[in-house]
Amino acid sequence: MKWYIAKRLLQLIPVLLGVSIIAFALIHLAPGDPARTIAGEHASEQVIESLREKYGLDKPLHVQYLVWLKQVVRGDFGRSIVSNEYVTREILDRFPNTVELTFFSMFIAIVVGFFAGVVSASKQYSVLDYTTMGVALFGVSMPVFWLGIMLMMIFGVFFRVLPIGGRIDTLIPFERITGLYIIDSIIQLNGPALVSTLRYLILPSVALATIPMATIARVTRSSMLEVLRQDFIRTERAKGLSERVVIYKHAVRNAMLPVITVIGLNFGLLLAGALLTETVFSWPGIGRYVVKAVQMRDYPVVQGCVLFFSFMFVVVNLITDILYVLIDPRIKYK
């Protein structure tokens, strides 16, 4: 097992190097002088000169890449053209917001999707089954941003029960510690802040959860159906175990494997979906940050976010693979 993990970690190196080359190339492929691209249109000649020196922009490309990589490994992505703040700082500021949104969404997607899939499979061809699968089919075809707008309209504008955007009610006294507001408000034993956080969190996370929820429901259902057809299930039923025990204790456990793969795969979709959901709900996360950066041609920020996003994505994929091996001893980790 140790060897397997070590090997997978080693395999990450070329991929991450490749990703860094793409991020590096971004500035050089963009039209115009790279120094001016990093400094922004309105920068003074002095600033441009100092950047040219810092990144060695008059040297050959491979030297430039190494100089840049050295800075990046130290966590220095340069400064944003728009705000003139350090990109790393801005990313780390926004990162907990994205984490809270994506994890909360994933939680909803797994709980609801898995349960819906199990129920559908145990009552195959019932009205409930058809309804769930019909909803799931719509779910996978849904444009996330449109769903977000519709939820906002229904719950925020027509019924006025939930806020339509933002992170927390600014009138509530609240101190930011970890940046994960649910955890922060629990640490501070701040009830009103917790309620407010959840109220602001619910619409964006439901919107973001829809696609993974639908996929998880579909995969769970088909995986459950396959398990339910197997001999050991028939044996259990024959020896008189109640249907509930058969399904929830024995079948569910065996049906979980493909679901875990799907959860891992969907994490990437969730990150991409976060770009859209955060934009719709003015959620102050990395997704909205990178979208704005592309619109403003803030290249250092785009570079930083790209590296950060793909790093997260690759790590999540790795964790999924390892979990998969841990859970199913039949898979050999070669």
Next chain:
Amino acid sequence: MMKKRAQRGSNYGFRRLKQNRSAFFGLVILVILVLCAIFADVIAPNSPNPTPPKLELALKPGFWSEEGVDGMPLGTDALGRCVLSRIIYGTRVSLSAGLVAVFIAMVLGIAFGTLAGFFGGGVDSTIMRFVDIMFAFPALLLAIVIVAVIGQGLDKAMVAIGIVYTPQMARIIRSSVLYIKEMEYIEVQNAIGSRRIRVIFRHVIPNSIAPVIVYGTLMLATAILDCAALGFLGLGAQPPTPEWGAMLAKSYSYIVSGAWWAATFPGLAILFSVLGLNLLGDGLRDILDPRLKQ
């Protein structure tokens, strides 16, 4: 003789498609979309971009309300344009954008996938390493990055999405080429001394086309979705192009004042197009490639 058999084959496929109710429903949606795209000028009740703009008609509701304007059944947007007409013209934009993106992915994917699968060795591992790197990005993020480099606009968004989908296509082709390469008829070609290039174009590629059609259809669905997403983010189609995603972006701030229609209907158009293509793609997979049947 050959032609007749081919015809019988496609009839058979169509019959199977008709039996599969959800796939047939998908096909019907696709046909409606294509008709809307081709005959937009005839079907649409109004111009998608009337000049001069009729600002006095801004944000009027549709047939459900008494305040509605005659001839604008789904209401108007913030610039007084007919929502229905813009959706119909939008079919043209979204469908062609999706098709171009998928076509780019297919051409590049077939080229790289065939090279990797057929020649193997160093060519294969180089191409596949590159594919791995591109898979390290969430798809939409990669598309956005490409747009950041080549610039914003509908044409650029199509290219970006095409490039993003290429690795997926290349992987599919590669695995199918690997399988076909071992078939006896390829061995025969090698034995009678056919030139490699001929073997590739006459035998390998035509025989690996079935999964391309299946995944091409499913890919068209996500391409339309991603194109709309880029349009929504302001990185794809630019105003005044009647593109569904861009229409949504321009009108969703008005839902607060109660004008829900301008943002709702373009989204429904996206939803149903994607749904239709997904249903059709799933159905085609069952028919053309029974091995993949879930």
